[in-house]
Amino acid sequence: MKGIMKDEMKWTGVFVSPWVVGFGVFLAFPVVASLFYSFCDYSVLSKPVWIGFGNYVDLMDDDVFWISLKNTFVFALFALPLGMITSLGLAALLHACALGKSTFRAIFFLPSLVPVVANAIVWIWMFNGEYGLLNYGLSMVGQQGPNWLQDPRWAMSALVFMGLWGVGQSIVIFLASFQEVPVEMYEAAELDGASLWQKFWRVTIPLISPVIFFQFITGIIGVLQVFAMPYIMTAGGPARATLFYSMYLYDNAFRYLKMGYACAMAWILFMIILVLTWTAVTVSKKYVHYQGQ
Amino acid sequence: MATKTKSDTPFFGRKQVQENFLQATIFIGLGLLSVLFLLPFLWMVSTSLKPIEETMKMPPTFIPRPAHWRNYLDAVKAIPFFLYASNTVIVCVLGAAGTMVSSAMVAYGFAFLRWPGRNVFFWLTVSTMMVPFPVIMVPLYSVFRSLGMIGTLMPLWLPAWFGSAWNIFLMRQFFLGIPKDLLDAARIDGCTEWQIFWRVVLPLAKPVLIVVGLFHVIWAWNDFLGPLLYLTRQETYTLSLGLQFFQSQQGGTEWHLLMAASSLVILPVLILFLFGQRALIRGITMTGFKM
Numbered sequence: 001m002k003g004i005m006k007d008e009m010k011w012t013g014v015f016v017s018p019w020v021v022g023f024g025v026f027l028a029f030p031v032v033a034s035l036f037y038s039f040c041d042y043s044v045l046s047k048p049v050w051i052g053f054g055n056y057v058d059l060m061d062d063d064v065f066w067i068s069l070k071n072t073f074v075f076a077l078f079a080l081p082l083g084m085i086t087s088l089g090l091a092a093l094l095h096a097c098a099l100g101k102s103t104f105r106a107i108f109f110l111p112s113l114v115p116v117v118a119n120a121i122v123w124i125w126m127f128n129g130e131y132g133l134l135n136y137g138l139s140m141v142g143q144q145g146p147n148w149l150q151d152p153r154w155a156m157s158a159l160v161f162m163g164l165w166g167v168g169q170s171i172v173i174f175l176a177s178f179q180e181v182p183v184e185m186y187e188a189a190e191l192d193g194a195s196l197w198q199k200f201w202r203v204t205i206p207l208i209s210p211v212i213f214f215q216f217i218t219g220i221i222g223v224l225q226v227f228a229m230p231y232i233m234t235a236g237g238p239a240r241a242t243l244f245y246s247m248y249l250y251d252n253a254f255r256y257l258k259m260g261y262a263c264a265m266a267w268i269l270f271m272i273i274l275v276l277t278w279t280a281v282t283v284s285k286k287y288v289h290y291q292g293q
Numbered sequence: 294m295a296t297k298t299k300s301d302t303p304f305f306g307r308k309q310v311q312e313n314f315l316q317a318t319i320f321i322g323l324g325l326l327s328v329l330f331l332l333p334f335l336w337m338v339s340t341s342l343k344p345i346e347e348t349m350k351m352p353p354t355f356i357p358r359p360a361h362w363r364n365y366l367d368a369v370k371a372i373p374f375f376l377y378a379s380n381t382v383i384v385c386v387l388g389a390a391g392t393m394v395s396s397a398m399v400a401y402g403f404a405f406l407r408w409p410g411r412n413v414f415f416w417l418t419v420s421t422m423m424v425p426f427p428v429i430m431v432p433l434y435s436v437f438r439s440l441g442m443i444g445t446l447m448p449l450w451l452p453a454w455f456g457s458a459w460n461i462f463l464m465r466q467f468f469l470g471i472p473k474d475l476l477d478a479a480r481i482d483g484c485t486e487w488q489i490f491w492r493v494v495l496p497l498a499k500p501v502l503i504v505v506g507l508f509h510v511i512w513a514w515n516d517f518l519g520p521l522l523y524l525t526r527q528e529t530y531t532l533s534l535g536l537q538f539f540q541s542q543q544g545g546t547e548w549h550l551l552m553a554a555s556s557l558v559i560l561p562v563l564i565l566f567l568f569g570q571r572a573l574i575r576g577i578t579m580t581g582f583k584m
Contacts, residue, residue, distance in 0.1 A: 023434060115533055250430075262430075
């Protein structure tokens with residue numbers, strides 16, 4: 001018996017050791033080191049020097065930090081609900097569609113797989129003030145479109161709008177969750193004389209609420225980290241109108257080599273995400289319906 | 294349905310007509326929305342086939358005649374496209390192979406072997422999926438710097454050989470669905486754990502392996518932040534970084550070439566999508582997670 005146990009331990013060593021190394025070197029150490037650096041003056045070129053809460057205190061006085069935080073929240077506040085409503089709506093239409101469903105699904109899904117750089121470049125061209133397709137479309141209905149990405153009043157809206165192009169994965173998830181709703185539920189509702197609209201709001205939505213909730217949580221985590229799209233499209237401009245939190249963090253770390261400062265920003269972001277997630281979980285207990293509860 | 298309405302309702306076929314009307318409305322609605330979703334692609338391909346003067350014509354032409362296929366040749370020459378492409382393929386293939394093998398091994402350890410601390414370590418593994426990348430970005434850079442890997446492709450694929458939390462989780466869930474009797478039967482036949490893993494579990498895990506591999510390839514093909522952090526020399530650039538570099542260099546004038554290059558970068562993803570759509574959709578619904 002002891003021999004078997006020893007054997008199993010030996011095999012555990014073989015199978016799990018890659019992850020012990022990977023977890024330690026690429027996750028655990030960086031997390032701990034990052035927390036440590038956030039209390040240090042650190043440029044990767046020299047050894048970190050402990051300065052206590054110095055970075056955090058400086059951040060509170062840093063106007064650009066607050067601008068980037070505000071921009072990120074504004075983006076999240078519009079992009080996340082709009083994205084969820086759009087994907088829920090499109091998934092519902094797809095679910096009700098009898099003809100060509102998988103073709104439509106493929107068309108909605110595809111843009112979410114496009115490399116972010118290609119995506120950004122295509123949309124810079126779409127948004128071009130003079131020759132862009134969008135302003136051409138607007139001119140057809142007699143409107144003069146702005147110079148989207150160069151206009152501080154419109155740049156953020158443009159980014160929110162193009163974000164809707166990438167809702168394909170949520171559509172696929174919602175569509176799959178619609179198909180999980182048992183038919184008997186609808187039949188029961190029909191017996192009670194429920195209309196199509198009522199069936200959607202009273203049967204479908206409550207039953208898939210865990211999926212909606214999960215999408216919402218991962219959406220928060222993702223949307224607060226947006227980096228590549230604004231970095232390529234606007235570089236934070238015009239006049240810092242689209243300077244996002246992750247971009248300012250990246251600039252601090254790799255352009256100004258204020259790596260301790262950047263780590264402090266990262267930990268503030270982490271705390272914000274944890275607080276928002278915790279709040280969402282607490283609030284959701286009232287609304288999210290889990291099967292078998 | 295049709296027979297039911299015939300006998301049940303006095304208004305012959307009325308329900309059917311209503312339903313047909315609804316279906317037609319949905320079909321037309323989805324059709325219009327599909328055109329909207331496809332427009333950026335069509336606009337990209339259209340621009341990529343225009344001579345430069347035609348890109349600045351208002352109102353725009355949608356089908357350039359004659360089509361300037363030369364733009365694709367010029368785009369490939371304007372950036373060292375094939376060098377960037379081969380760098381990207383290296384990162385994609387080595388990374389996908391690494392994460393498939395290593396994550397499957399570790400998942401086997403979590404699913405089928407008993408060892409002290411297993412549950413705690415698994416719980417730790419899952420909880421790290423919450424950590425945003427910016428938190429580990431700086432120390433990770435220092436790690437690769439002290440390993441002398443900055444400026445090489447290694448930071449982009451090497452970590453994949455040491456497992457990834459999400460793939461380990463996904464595979465473990467899949468492995469738990471494999472009947473234990475199968476493994477016990479193999480053990481009685483005198484198979485070692487490695488033989489069971491290689492000959493029994495992996496062949497059964499093909500669906501999840503394909504999902505993990507396919508997602509890694511697409512993720513690595515699309516990755517921008519990683520290459521931006523670690524690649525310092527132009528000859529090591531991946532396509533994402535090279536394309537962005539090209540765009541920022543020429544300041545947005547040669548739209549025909551930019552669109553041709555973008556089309557070429559998207560093409561492999563499109564091909565993977567056409568062949569792997571089922572696996573991709575299965576993967577996304579399996580996880581309920583965004584990439």
